[in-house]
Amino acid sequence: MVLIDLEMVLVLCLSVLLAVVDTGETWRVKTRACPQGCNSCSLFNGCITCKPRYLLLLHRSGMKQVGYCRRTCPLGYYASRGGDINRCSKCQVENCEDCFARNFCVRCQSPYYAHEGKCFTVCPEGTWGDRKSGDCLETVHCEVSEWGSWSTCRKNGADCGYKWGEETRMRGIMTQATPGGKACPELTETRKCRILQRNCPVDCGVSEWSSWSPCSKDSADCGYKWGEETRVRHVSTPPSNDGKMCPDLTETRECRMLQRHCSDDEADTETGKKKGRKNRRNNRRRKNRRRDRPRKSRTHSSTQTQGEGEDVITTERTRLRSRTEDPGVQSREISRDLPTDLLSI
Structure with a gap:
């Protein structure tokens, strides 16, 4: 290992020597032709040092190592920073x-x-x-919540009409189990129960609405401008056991009569008779109103003046007073009113 490291150092030094030029004053490394990110480089060994924030990656190719400057390390390497150089290590x-x-x-x-x-x-x-x-x-095991409340006792979806049924309670999953963890327990529990309401309530059922009746008023289908028409429906199922009560079975609305005036042929019909009776009642009311009004004097014509009418009234009053004061007139009027057998006495 020591010999190999010495060889690598010698190769690196030789590469640096071949890449420098003599300027007459100092020795410096060529940087004009270096790849991006390199601070100094070699013709045979690539990058030797990198610019700040770059990482030096050495790749062995046969007997030589080639350097590259990278911002991040490739897969299988990690960044080691420290000293004068930052490098990617395997x-x-x-x-x-x-x-x-x-x-x-x-x-x-x-x-x-x-x-x-x-x-x-x-x-x-x-x-x-x-x-x-x-x-x-x-690994995570399943976690569930506490049991909820028991549901209403039912059978076949109904909570009445049976003696026994079933009630249910449930709980939820709070944390799902991962592979290898304990599975969730049962989330639903059912037990037998006694149904409290044996008899089911029956709501009222009604038929469809009938057609609207002919437009009429006071049982007459003519002689008026406006009237009423009616439609009905019937109870098909009566309510029981506290079921919903029946809605209205009759519906009435205002309507416009098609026939305003009654024809002569309708006089003989029951409708015409009712219409005639109503007209006679109206005529009697009008006569009574006229009779109750103050009357004018019949002893003078419409062309007489007010003074002439007063003279006639005064003359009539004088004549009546003279008849009451004359004894002969009074006796004749009394004898006219008495029976014949009394007059002979």
Whole structure:
């Protein structure tokens, strides 16, 4: 090993000597033709030193080593920084593809798994191999929550109509188990139970709505502008055992009559008779209203003045007073009203 290292040093020194030129004052290394990142280089051995923030990677080719300057180290190498030079050193862990330090592997070659800086074909106990990441991960067992409350006692989906049924309670998964971990226990539990309500409630059932009736008012289908039409429905299933009650069975809405005036032929019909009775009632009401109004005097015409009417009224009052004061007139009027047998006495 000592002889090989000495040979490498001699080769490196020879390369530097061949790459320098004599300027008459000092000896300096050519840098004009060096690859990117190189601070100094050799014609035969490539980069000798690198610029700051670059890493020197030495690659053996036969009897010589060729240097390269890189920003990052390739797979199988790790960066070692210190002293005057930063270099990429090869990983010393077997089957390692990428390492963090000399003896700490962070990614192994397939099909190996990385665990604590080393590579394994089978992960140690308490871990499992993840193909996606290539690591040995810690084994996790399944964890479940507490049981929930018991459900309503049912049978065939119904909570009534039976004596016995079943009730269920459940719990959920909080943490899934990884490969090699304990599987989850049962998440559902069922037991027999007694149904509290034996008789099921029956809601009211109704039929479809019928067609709308003809538009009418006061049982007449003519003689009005507006009327009403009605439709009905029937109870098909009566409610029982506290079931829902029946909705309205009749629906009425306002409508416009198609026939405004009744024809003469409708006078003989029941509808025409009702219409006629209504008209007669209306006529009687109008007559009563006219009768209750104050009357004008019949003893004078419409062309008489107010003074003439007062004279006629005064004359009539005088005539009536004279009849009551005349004894002969009173006796004749009394005798006219008495029976014949009394007059002969």
